Amino acid sequence: MAEATINTKYRRRPWLAVVLSLVMAGLGHIYVGRLVRGLLLAFLCFIPLVVVHVALATGIDARVVTAAALVGTVVIPIIAIGDSYRIAKHTRPDYELKEYNRWYVYVLLLLVQTGGSIQTAFSTRTNYIQAFRVPAASMYPGIIPGDRILADKTTYKNAAPKRGDVIVFLNPDDRRTNYIKRVVALPGDTVEVRDNVVFVNDKPLERTKAPTGALDRIRIKLDGKTIEGDVFEETNNGARYRIILASGSDAESAADFARMTVPKNHCFVLGDNRNHSIDSRSFGPVAFGDIKGKIKYLYFPARDWSRFGRIDR
Amino acid sequence: MKSDEVYETWKKSRSEIEVGSGLTDEVMRRVRRYESGRRRPLIDAHELIERISRHRPARAAVIAAAALTGAARIWLVVYAFFGC
Numbered sequence: 001m002a003e004a005t006i007n008t009k010y011r012r013r014p015w016l017a018v019v020l021s022l023v024m025a026g027l028g029h030i031y032v033g034r035l036v037r038g039l040l041l042a043f044l045c046f047i048p049l050v051v052v053h054v055a056l057a058t059g060i061d062a063r064v065v066t067a068a069a070l071v072g073t074v075v076i077p078i079i080a081i082g083d084s085y086r087i088a089k090h091t092r093p094d095y096e097l098k099e100y101n102r103w104y105v106y107v108l109l110l111l112v113q114t115g116g117s118i119q120t121a122f123s124t125r126t127n128y129i130q131a132f133r134v135p136a137a138s139m140y141p142g143i144i145p146g147d148r149i150l151a152d153k154t155t156y157k158n159a160a161p162k163r164g165d166v167i168v169f170l171n172p173d174d175r176r177t178n179y180i181k182r183v184v185a186l187p188g189d190t191v192e193v194r195d196n197v198v199f200v201n202d203k204p205l206e207r208t209k210a211p212t213g214a215l216d217r218i219r220i221k222l223d224g225k226t227i228e229g230d231v232f233e234e235t236n237n238g239a240r241y242r243i244i245l246a247s248g249s250d251a252e253s254a255a256d257f258a259r260m261t262v263p264k265n266h267c268f269v270l271g272d273n274r275n276h277s278i279d280s281r282s283f284g285p286v287a288f289g290d291i292k293g294k295i296k297y298l299y300f301p302a303r304d305w306s307r308f309g310r311i312d313r
Numbered sequence: 314m315k316s317d318e319v320y321e322t323w324k325k326s327r328s329e330i331e332v333g334s335g336l337t338d339e340v341m342r343r344v345r346r347y348e349s350g351r352r353r354p355l356i357d358a359h360e361l362i363e364r365i366s367r368h369r370p371a372r373a374a375v376i377a378a379a380a381l382t383g384a385a386r387i388w389l390v391v392y393a394f395f396g397c
Binding site for chain 2: 009010013015016018019020022023024073077103114117118121122124125131148
């Protein structure tokens with residue numbers, strides 16, 4: 001009696017499904033004949049970027065953004081690997097090749113998805129959110145050297161900066177670099193610094209001395225010496241943040257600044273580390289057009305992960 | 314004459330044509346020559362997969378390479394966004 005033979009030439013190999021899923025989430029599913037699920041998984045990786053957009057627009061907690069990023073970059077690929085392996089294991093040995101089971105379909109999808117992801121990342125960076133690494137200590141104690149932060153580039157598209165905002169802008173003296181400072185006064189405001197006290201519209205900014213040891217977890221060094229000084233909690237237009245008046249040779253020179261009126265479409269900025277900051281006291285007010293965005297998130301603290309999240313405003 | 318009669322006549326005349334005795338051999342010879350002359354792909358993907366499937370170290374190497382490629386892709390996208 002003649003035995004019926006089955007063609008097992010195209011049977012789906014679980015290890016190969018894993019290989020393809022490792023290269024790109026979704027490819028393994030396409031290999032085992034699940035086109036729709038594969039395409040869904042391939043493009044689910046855009047979710048974190050969408051969540052970041054929504055988070056910045058609505059002020060969602062940074063932990064939600066981080067969780068979304070983790071889901072997109074770690075959890076989805078792991079699910080894709082496990083699921084494609086399971087499906088491949090249960091696929092009939094006489095699997096019939098589908099129209100899309102062609103090597104060039106896999107390559108094309110890989111190129112489209114990778115290219116799309118890179119393009120989206122660039123576009124997001126150019127128009128919506130940009131990451132910056134802080135090299136200097138001028139915003140100490142709020143932001144320290146080595147911190148990595150996210151700036152929202154949409155905030156000032158339809159609105160002017162507010163007092164107390166931390167902004168990133170083009171350095172007026174060297175437009176290849178960026179500065180991060182705090183907005184202290186707006187167009188039409190008068191600003192003056194007398195004996196380290198900032199006066200806006202002739203009123204001193206309210207401040208209270210922070211308890212001793214407020215900086216114990218984020219002590220940093222400048223020119224080999226630990227920055228020491230008095231820490232205050234300053235309030236400006238409802239924004240509450242910490243500043244430091246560091247003791248040292250620069251303290252005297254930075255203590256005073258003659259009264260000036262901020263011109264139209266400009267703002268006056270200061271560093272939180274008042275005695276170690278190059279700011280509007282040296283280069284003058286910053287044009288609104290030079291502002292790149294508002295600093296909103298500290299996504300990678302150089303030290304002390306309890307600081308992770310939103311920046312003080 | 315009706316059209317089906319014309320057709321029948323034509324069919325009969327065609328069926329009476331003598332076919333040389335070596336025709337089948339000649340056709341098969343030409344088919345084989347055509348097949349042997351066809352370019353074979355440098356890599357037979359199915360054969361390659363079959364071979365890798367039989368060797369555990371080869372399989373592990375391919376999976377490791379895939380993991381590296383995937384990680385490189387993710388790094389590329391993350392770098393394009395953070396860029397610092």
